[in-house]
Amino acid sequence: MTAPERDATAQPRRRGRRPAGSDTRAEIVTAARLAFAEHGYEATSLRAVARRAGVDPALVHHYFTDKAALFAACQQLPFNPTEQIDRAVAGDPDHVGERLVRFFLSTWDSVEGRPRIMALVAAASTHEDAARTLREFLAREVFGRVVAGLGTDVPELRGSLVASQLVGLAMARYVVRVEPLASAEPEDVVRWLAPTVQRYLTAPLD
Amino acid sequence: MTAPERDATAQPRRRGRRPAGSDTRAEIVTAARLAFAEHGYEATSLRAVARRAGVDPALVHHYFTDKAALFAACQQLPFNPTEQIDRAVAGDPDHVGERLVRFFLSTWDSVEGRPRIMALVAAASTHEDAARTLREFLAREVFGRVVAGLGTDVPELRGSLVASQLVGLAMARYVVRVEPLASAEPEDVVRWLAPTVQRYLTAPLD
Missing domain, CATH: 1.10.10.60 (Homeodomain-like)
Incomplete structure (x- = not known):
């Protein structure tokens, strides 16, 4: 059919x-x-x-x-997690942090990105049900996909650490707008943050 | 008088x-x-x-x-930035990341911490004036103080990068509650995040 x-x-x-x-x-x-x-x-x-x-x-x-x-579609996210995250993660595992930060910025550095991020954050910080849905979505479809593609140890922990840095980037760059991070060129942000994401994803954590 | x-x-x-x-x-x-x-x-x-x-x-x-x-007092923050951040930053610069993450957790890992964080985030994501006030406060009194105590290059940039990781920790641990980060022991969180904060504060960034 x-x-x-x-x-x-x-x-x-x-x-x-x-x-x-x-x-x-x-x-x-x-x-x-x-x-x-x-x-x-x-x-x-x-x-x-x-x-x-x-x-x-x-x-x-x-x-x-x-x-x-x-x-x-419900959240008017500017990307389809299933396809695009798998594509961002595929490739040399030594540069996955770089690809992930670059994908994040290419997705959210748009005119519509900021209001969407602000709406998600506002809902999650005022409604427990919105926080739960976002948590489950991030865990399964975003950071779960990222770590599943890498086959590392402690995938949930690595996923939640990457979440802390990328959600924090969203807050600092788009919501609170802390300078100079808020106005920095995307490739500069990639250079500063990629080593952090890379470490959370593939380096020994203990 | x-x-x-x-x-x-x-x-x-x-x-x-x-x-x-x-x-x-x-x-x-x-x-x-x-x-x-x-x-x-x-x-x-x-x-x-x-x-x-x-x-x-x-x-x-x-x-x-x-x-x-x-x-x-206005925001019912559980700490006085002026005194406590200066104290957290003082000491061996090679371990300032560790002290800062530990101070952050000791301040916010309380029953009252979560609702205060949620109120701050909700205000900043719905009202531009609240976002501006929070941005100026964080820049001057929190991350500005942290980097001023260290005397490094590009202090504003370093401050904003630390902000991205610590605000992200607040979001992931207290607001969205991504596991296992949300329920992890404070000293585990210190071990995972301190190298990131340390790098943002003192390592070469280019």
Whole structure:
């Protein structure tokens, strides 16, 4: 079954009426936002989101390749974690820190990046459910993917240490805007921070 | 003039009536909160806070040793930056990273630490004036003090890099609570993060 077919066949399972031309994708995103807020990232399935949106599960898969892509759409993240993090991590393990910091900056150093970071941080610091969802998403889809690709010891610890530096970079560069880090050229930031991320990922920690 | 004398002589300069036993200190803190929000940390003087609170400037000095102490009271920070950071930085420069991470954890690893951090982060991510005040406070009284004590090159850059790691630690450990970093023993966190802070403070950066 191809994606367009799924899209067409999904209609009968919807609850209630749907006006012609309504935005099914937007309805799925709204349902997913509620599901993530209520149950967190881990416990939310694409099937449950489909049920809540009143659409066939195949329709959710039609619009979103996986749960990470759906979450990225909910949070208006400027990247798809599944594809892009795997790509950033692939390659020489001795330079993974450098690639990761560069990917981070290329993703967030945009006009839309700052307000998205601020919204994520504001939600996580005021709502426990938002903090939980972000924590589970970061652990599984961002830093979990980074360390899984490297096959090192203590992957969760390494992932959480990288998270501390990159979330801190987001806070210092985009939210609080501490100078000169806030206005520095991306390649300078890469040079300063890459050794830290590299150490957290691959150096002995004890 | 001793502090108690200042307290007594301050009454005539107040605007309006003051009921007996009113909390002058609390009034100064309220006036300071408004002044910091309107003008930022740098541009707010103790004299301007006194004027806004309708008290003699000497009375502000009676309750607060300096502007940093007044800001700490406004934000309910569990430490006085001026004294405690200078003390944490003093000593062998080869171990300043270790002392700084240990001081950070001893300050914030308390029951009250997490809600205070969350309030600071929530304010900075939703109000530009709060972000500015926090940025100016961190630059001058926290990371500015740290690097001033060391006399290294590019002090602002080093300060902002340390800020990125320690603010990130606060986010990962207290706000988002990424495990295992969130539940790790303080001395383990010191061991993992101290080399990063040490490098930002004293190693060649180019």
